[in-house]
Each structure stands twice: as C-alpha cells, then as structure tokens.
Amino acid sequence: MTKIFYDHLILFEEVLTELDSYELEPEERSELVILIEENLHHTVLDVILTNLPKEQHEVFLAEFYQTPHSKKLLVFLETQAGPDISAKISQAVAKAKKEILSEIKNSHSRS
Numbered sequence: 001m002t003k004i005f006y007d008h009l010i011l012f013e014e015v016l017t018e019l020d021s022y023e024l025e026p027e028e029r030s031e032l033v034i035l036i037e038e039n040l041h042h043t044v045l046d047v048i049l050t051n052l053p054k055e056q057h058e059v060f061l062a063e064f065y066q067t068p069h070s071k072k073l074l075v076f077l078e079t080q081a082g083p084d085i086s087a088k089i090s091q092a093v094a095k096a097k098k099e100i101l102s103e104i105k106n107s108h109s110r111s
Contacts, residue, residue, distance in 0.1 A: 003069040006044055009090050012037070018101055036100055043096040047089050051081040 015036055019029055052060055064073060077085045
C-alpha cells in the first residue's frame, strides 16, 4: 500500500478488524481490501475535487501524481479549498466506512 498524504484521516484498521472476524481466504481478503481502499480513495478525491476550485484541479492532480505522500498537498488544499478540508474528508470517509462495514456485515449474514 502506497503512502498517501491523507492516510492519517482514514483510519483503515476498523475495516481490517471487521474483515479479520470472518473466515476469508487470503486471496479473497486481499481483493476486498483493494476494493475498499479504492472506494475510500475515490471518496477522498470526490471531497477534494468538489471543494477545490476548478482552476486548481490540474495543479493538485499533477502534484498528487508526482508525490502522493507529500504533506504539502494538505497545506495546498487547506489554502485553496478551505481550512476545514481535513474535517470534510474525515466526515466523508467515516460515512463511507460505515456503509462498507454495514455491507460486510449484511453480506456475511446472508451467507
């Protein structure tokens, strides 16, 4: 898993703990983790691009592509999208995680 500047806002362990409570084949677990990570990544990017002025999208995406781990990205976002961007990301991720955890539990109870 690549380090990304917003990793500290996601707190992925809760999802992993829930997955580990089921008897999953390693391959199946790995695929689920990748899907969940991608879902959360898309959630974060949606919040960022929704709150970031359109004229800054290309600047942000170019820098993100070059250095996805750089803490400068969060500083840039706080300057361009507002100082509450971290809170908005955290809220959206929390909602997405809640939905994901619910789906995991529901799919297990249907089995």
